[in-house]
Amino acid sequence: MSDFLIFDNVVKLYSNRWLALDRVSFSLDAGEFVFLVGPSGAGKSTLLKLIYLGEFPTYGEIRYLSWSTKTITMDEIPLLRRKVGVIFQDFKLLQEKTAYENIAFALRAVGKSRKEIRRRTNELLQSVGLSHKKDFYPPQLSGGEKQRISIARAIALSPPLILADEPTGDLDPETAGGIMELILNIHRQGTAVILATHNMDMLRDFDFRVLELREGKLV
Numbered sequence: 001m002s003d004f005l006i007f008d009n010v011v012k013l014y015s016n017r018w019l020a021l022d023r024v025s026f027s028l029d030a031g032e033f034v035f036l037v038g039p040s041g042a043g044k045s046t047l048l049k050l051i052y053l054g055e056f057p058t059y060g061e062i063r064y065l066s067w068s069t070k071t072i073t074m075d076e077i078p079l080l081r082r083k084v085g086v087i088f089q090d091f092k093l094l095q096e097k098t099a100y101e102n103i104a105f106a107l108r109a110v111g112k113s114r115k116e117i118r119r120r121t122n123e124l125l126q127s128v129g130l131s132h133k134k135d136f137y138p139p140q141l142s143g144g145e146k147q148r149i150s151i152a153r154a155i156a157l158s159p160p161l162i163l164a165d166e167p168t169g170d171l172d173p174e175t176a177g178g179i180m181e182l183i184l185n186i187h188r189q190g191t192a193v194i195l196a197t198h199n200m201d202m203l204r205d206f207d208f209r210v211l212e213l214r215e216g217k218l219v
């Protein structure tokens with residue numbers, strides 16, 4: 001059994017009554033890629049949120065690296081979050097910061113030196129092909145460009161796990177293909193990925209395991 005990420009009988013009730021996840025159990029190996037699929041409202045975003053502890057499970061346990069939701073302390077939550085990169089459909093970039101600053105911000109928060117921040121941010125901008133747009137603000141970037149910046153931010157601290165919640169949901173097929181290619185490249189370098197989507201066409205192109213949720217249950 002993997003000891004990278006484990007869901008053990010996880011139940012999530014919102015407001016103690018709305019059942020979003022129902023006894024979900026699965027494990028993910030280090031470096032593995034899985035698709036998380038299911039119709040709208042099935043619980044995909046909830047499952048991802050429980051991993052980065054945006055929410056806590058109501059019952060059951062989630063273990064990630066050396067942490068468990070049963071024993072993790074408030075002080076440890078930021079440490080866990082440094083080990084998980086998150087990519088959202090709507091990017092969630094800071095609007096008043098440039099592309100460069102959106103990425104550098106993630107590095108500053110962990111107390112890297114100014115020199116190291118500059119080196120790493122420029123390297124990340126280059127890896128997503130946007131060095132020339134580093135001083136642009138999010139409203140001056142296309143959807144695909146915004147997603148590239150959010151991917152650079154997600155991998156800034158080289159986390160062993162990337163969670164992508166409908167990362168191409170708002171993009172045209174060609175731009176979406178480029179974003180998918182970028183995520184696959186990150187995976188090829190050894191990073192585990194959970195990618196939530198309700199686009200079943202996407203699955204056909206890849207040979208990865210699929211986790212399917214229906215009304216909060218894994219099927």
Ligand SMILES: Nc1ncnc2c1ncn2[C@@H]1O[C@H](COP(=O)(O)OP(=O)(O)OP(=O)(O)O)[C@@H](O)[C@H]1O
Nearest residue numbers: 014018019020039040041042043044045046047198
């Ligand atoms: N903060 C919340 N409070 C109450 N209920 C919530 C909350 N967030 C989600 N839910 C409910 O939990 C269920 C699962 O929602 P979730 O967002 O995880 O679904 P999803 O699979 O990501 O859907 P979509 O494909 O539309 O993004 C839904 O019934 C939703 O109404």
Ligand SMILES: [Mg+2]
Nearest residue numbers: 044045046165
């Ligand atoms: Mg969702």
